[in-house]
Amino acid sequence: MSAVRRPAGRPRSAVLSRYPVLVALAVGALFMVLPFLIVAVNAVKSPAEYSAGGPLSLPDGLYLDGLKDFWERVDFGQKLLNSVLISGSVAVLAVVLSVLNAYAIGIGRIRGRAWVLAFFVLANTLPQEALVYPVYHLSKEAGLYDTRLSVVIVFTVIQAAFGTYLLAAVLGRFPREIVDAARIDGANAWQVLWRIVVPVSRPTLGVLLVFFFVWTWNEFLLPLVMLISNDNQTVSVALGVLQGQRLMDATMTNAAALLGVLPAIVFFLVFQRTLTRGIAVGAVK
Amino acid sequence: MTVTVERGGRAVRRKRDPHRPRRPRRSRDPYALFLLPGALAFLAVVVVPFLMNTGVSFTEWQGVGTPRWTGLANYRELLDDSEFWASFRHSLLMVVAMAVVPTAVGLVLAAALFDFVGRHFGTRTASVLRACFYLPQVLPIAVAGIVWSWILAPENGALNELLSVLHLGSWQRDWLGDPDLALYSVMGVMVWVQLGFPLVVFMAGLQRVDPQLHEAAELDGAGWWRRFRHVTLPQIRPEIHVVLLWCTIAALKVFGAVYVLTKGGPGGATEVPSYFSFTTFFEKTQVGYGAAVSTVLTVIILALAVAGLRWQTRVEDAEEGVAR
Numbered sequence: 001m002s003a004v005r006r007p008a009g010r011p012r013s014a015v016l017s018r019y020p021v022l023v024a025l026a027v028g029a030l031f032m033v034l035p036f037l038i039v040a041v042n043a044v045k046s047p048a049e050y051s052a053g054g055p056l057s058l059p060d061g062l063y064l065d066g067l068k069d070f071w072e073r074v075d076f077g078q079k080l081l082n083s084v085l086i087s088g089s090v091a092v093l094a095v096v097l098s099v100l101n102a103y104a105i106g107i108g109r110i111r112g113r114a115w116v117l118a119f120f121v122l123a124n125t126l127p128q129e130a131l132v133y134p135v136y137h138l139s140k141e142a143g144l145y146d147t148r149l150s151v152v153i154v155f156t157v158i159q160a161a162f163g164t165y166l167l168a169a170v171l172g173r174f175p176r177e178i179v180d181a182a183r184i185d186g187a188n189a190w191q192v193l194w195r196i197v198v199p200v201s202r203p204t205l206g207v208l209l210v211f212f213f214v215w216t217w218n219e220f221l222l223p224l225v226m227l228i229s230n231d232n233q234t235v236s237v238a239l240g241v242l243q244g245q246r247l248m249d250a251t252m253t254n255a256a257a258l259l260g261v262l263p264a265i266v267f268f269l270v271f272q273r274t275l276t277r278g279i280a281v282g283a284v285k
Numbered sequence: 286m287t288v289t290v291e292r293g294g295r296a297v298r299r300k301r302d303p304h305r306p307r308r309p310r311r312s313r314d315p316y317a318l319f320l321l322p323g324a325l326a327f328l329a330v331v332v333v334p335f336l337m338n339t340g341v342s343f344t345e346w347q348g349v350g351t352p353r354w355t356g357l358a359n360y361r362e363l364l365d366d367s368e369f370w371a372s373f374r375h376s377l378l379m380v381v382a383m384a385v386v387p388t389a390v391g392l393v394l395a396a397a398l399f400d401f402v403g404r405h406f407g408t409r410t411a412s413v414l415r416a417c418f419y420l421p422q423v424l425p426i427a428v429a430g431i432v433w434s435w436i437l438a439p440e441n442g443a444l445n446e447l448l449s450v451l452h453l454g455s456w457q458r459d460w461l462g463d464p465d466l467a468l469y470s471v472m473g474v475m476v477w478v479q480l481g482f483p484l485v486v487f488m489a490g491l492q493r494v495d496p497q498l499h500e501a502a503e504l505d506g507a508g509w510w511r512r513f514r515h516v517t518l519p520q521i522r523p524e525i526h527v528v529l530l531w532c533t534i535a536a537l538k539v540f541g542a543v544y545v546l547t548k549g550g551p552g553g554a555t556e557v558p559s560y561f562s563f564t565t566f567f568e569k570t571q572v573g574y575g576a577a578v579s580t581v582l583t584v585i586i587l588a589l590a591v592a593g594l595r596w597q598t599r600v601e602d603a604e605e606g607v608a609r
Contacts, residue, residue, distance in 0.1 A: 018405050025397060029417035032477065035432050036420070038443050055443040056450060101323040108316020116320070123331050125590040127538045129562045129579040133341070133572055134334035137348070157330040160323065189315045218425040220541035221559070225567065236541075240427030243434065243545050253435045260428030268416075268423045 036261060043067060043258035047251045055250070070255035074238055075230065080263070082227075083217055083234040086148050086155070091212040093156040095205055098163025103193050105164070106171025107179055117168055124161035128221050136225050151226050151234075155219065159212045170204050171197065210271045217263070235260060335583075342576035352573065359577035369578065372556040375468060379539050379557060382472035383479045384532035388525065390476075391483030394418065396513050398484075399491040400499060415488060419481035426478070430545025433474045437461050461547050464554040471546055471555050475539070483528045490524035491517065526600065530593035537586055558582045 042055055046063040070076065101120065105113045135154060136145070144150040174197065182192045198205070223237045233241070239260050242248060248256060342359055344352035363369050403411040421429060436443040437460035445457040460470040494517065502512045518525075540559040543549055549556040549564065558578060565575030 018401075021397060021401055022406060022410075025394070025402060025414055028394070029414045032417050032480070033420060035436060035477075038436065039432055054446050055441060056446050097323055097326065100319045104316045104319040104323075108319060110317045110320065119327075121594065122587060122590060123327060125534055125586055126331065126335065127559065127579065127582050127586055129538075129540070129559045130338050130583040131331065131334040132563075132579075133348075133566050133576060134337040135330070137337075138334065153326075154330055157326045160326070161331075164323070189319070193319070214423060218423075220425070220427055220544070221563070224544075236425040236427040239425075239431055240541065240545050243427065243431045244548060250435065250441060253431060257428060257431045257435065260425060260431065264424045264428065265420075268420060 036265075039254050039257045039261060042250065043254040045251065045254075047249070050250055066251040066255045067259065070252055070259065074242065074256075076235075076238075076259055078231060079233055079235045079238045082148060082232060083236070083263075086151055086223075086234060087213045087216040089152045090155040090159060090216040091209045093152070094159035094163055094212045095208050097156060097160040098167050098208060099193070099198060099201075099205070101160065101164040102167030102171050103197060105168040107174055107192075107197060108189070113168075117165065120161045120164045120168075124158075124165060128158075132222060132225055135222070139226065146226065146228050146232055148227070148232055151223050154222055154226070155216050159215060163208050163212070166208065167201070167204065170201060174200070214267055214271070217267075235263065338576045339580055341573055342580045344573045346572040348570050348572050355573070359574050360581075362574065363577055363581065368553055368556060368561065369558075371553060372558045372561045375555060375557050376537055376539075378468060378472060379475065379536040380533050382475040383536035383539065384529055386476050387479040387483045387532060388528055391480060391487055391528070392518070392525070393513075394480075395484050395487035395491060396517050399488050400512075400517075401509070411488075415484060418484050421478050422481040422485075424478075426541035427545050429474065429478055430542055433477075434461060434546050437470055462551055464551045467547055467551060467554045471542060474546065475536075475542060478542070479532060479535075482532065486524050486528050487521055490521035494520040523597070523600070526593070526597050530589070530597070534586055534589060537582065537589075 038055065041059060042050065043066065044062050044064065045053075045057075045059045046066070049057070049060060049063070104110050105117055110116070131154075135150075139145045139147075139150045144153075178196060178200075179192055182196055183189075187195065217234070218236060219234075220236050220240060223234050224240065227233045227237055230238075239256050242256060243253075341352055343354060343356055345355050345358070346352035398411045398414055402414065424432075439445065439457075439459035439462060442460070444460065448454060448456050458466055461467050498516050498520070499512055502516050507515070538559055539557055540563065543555055543557050543560045544563075547555040549560045559582065562575045562578040562582065565571050565578060569575075
């Protein structure tokens with residue numbers, strides 16, 4: 001790559017060839033969102049309309065009773081509350097745990113940090129299948145089985161494995177001088193962490209918070225095993241179990257799907273920038 | 286602000302203690318304390334359960350009572366278990382559906398969106414399209430499963446209905462219920478789920494690529510495809526490595542989609558290792574055997590992760606050596 005800046009005289013590609021590519025990409029994009037559209041259309045049809053027109057007809061009007069029925073039948077409000085509680089607690093606790101770990105590794109430069117970091121990376125790739133039975137067994141012995149707390153504890157640790165790995169790299173490049181200066185001014189390690197390192201790294205911590213929330217929201221295997229009573233189940237588990245039982249008719253399936261999709265779309269719209277930017281950060285480091 | 290603090294700090298330090306080394310040795314110890322909560326939590330949630338699982342894999346255990354030591358019996362049994370081998374064969378196909386195809390398609394899409402749509406139609410159009418491709422990624426897999434098992438349903442399913450509208454009624458199938466088709470249907474769903482991840486990572490990577498490289502290549506008369514192969518691909522190689530490794534591991538772990546779409550059926554046609562170990566644990570309650578399955582899966586994933594990470598650091602070191 002030469003350092004000489006060439007005059008930017010880029011030859012224009014033929015106009016004719018431009019639109020087919022755009023159209024092809026747009027068709028692809030449409031295919032990706034089509035399932036969402038079909039679900040939304042069918043969730044607002046009445047059963048009679050559905051059996052008359054099939055899944056591809058447009059609804060005559062808004063029929064919201066299917067959604068309401070489903071909401072009440074599965075006590076969806078409770079499931080939403082459980083998901084918010086679990087994902088929210090995990091997000092906050094896992095960020096705190098990641099910060100503590102990464103502070104010791106990235107800024108404290110503790111001895112053997114390469115090994116400690118390697119441990120967290122491997123813990124992060126470990127399949128949950130290799131933990132699920134002992135976790136299930138131990139939580140029964142500890143009286144934590146079928147409690148939201150058990151899921152919060154497990155996912156705090158699992159998410160913190162990734163958080164530590166990412167944050168240790170970020171904090172490893174934290175300007176040393178700031179930390180040293182504060183230490184010399186008499187701040188102890190604890191004060192340096194909360195008054196300097198955390199405020200300066202706030203953008204990265206925000207990304208992690210969002211990630212942990214969405215990831216925990218979407219988790220399936222461990223919550224499926226740990227949360228068996230209806231009152232404790234998350235949205236993912238409740239919908240997955242319902243689907244697995246094959247008891248839902250078409251209208252109910254679509255109501256379930258729409259109610260499951262909506263929070264995801266809300267996250268997506270709210271966090272889209274953070275998510276896409278954050279993934280880029282996570283991937284390259 | 287950085288500069289002031291830095292200078293102030295140095296000045297103060299010099300005044301107070303001129304003989305002190307730059308980083309006091311003593312400061313190592315208090316930091317180790319910060320690792321304590323993390324260490325304890327990981328011990329309880331990851332290390333102990335993992336060791337227990339590995340230990341149990343050498344025993345016969347129904348989940349209650351005392352496990353009976355059987356040595357390698359479970360592993361020997363695995364070697365002769367056709368269900369076990371089938372589940373790993375299906376895993377390989379999942380790697381194709383979740384790592385190979387999304388990476389390849391994601392690369393072409395990312396390049397097309399970034400330097401074609403982005404340049405000719407504006408970055409706004411490109412990011413709207415990117416958002417559409419990314420949307421399935423934020424969806425809980427359980428919900429994606431509900432959506433697709435309804436679309437692929439044999440009676441009244443949207444896909445079969447669409448085929449009949451298009452007068453392609455003879456193409457209608459029981460997409461998830463036909464043992465010859467079910468795995469391919471699940472693979473198709475997984476491509477849909479996974480595609481957004483490589484796309485977003487690659488588009489972010491392309492922003493690092495110096496636009497002058499493209500302009501130079503274009504001036505030299507290189508067409509889009511040649512620029513893609515000789516400029517774009519080499520530039521975002523680190524992203525390709527990460528995405529391939531990450532997606533391969535995710536593919537080996539796939540569970541939720543199989544649980545919701547097919548429950549491993551029909552007749553084991555979509556059995557994957559994680560689902561196999563799940564049913565062995567919780568339905569057949571052959572805990573020892575299930576632990577052996579999950580241990581094999583773990584060994585494969587950890588070996589991949591270690592190999593992938595070492596390779597990645599080696600390549601990165603080499604590239605940094607050249608760049609700096």
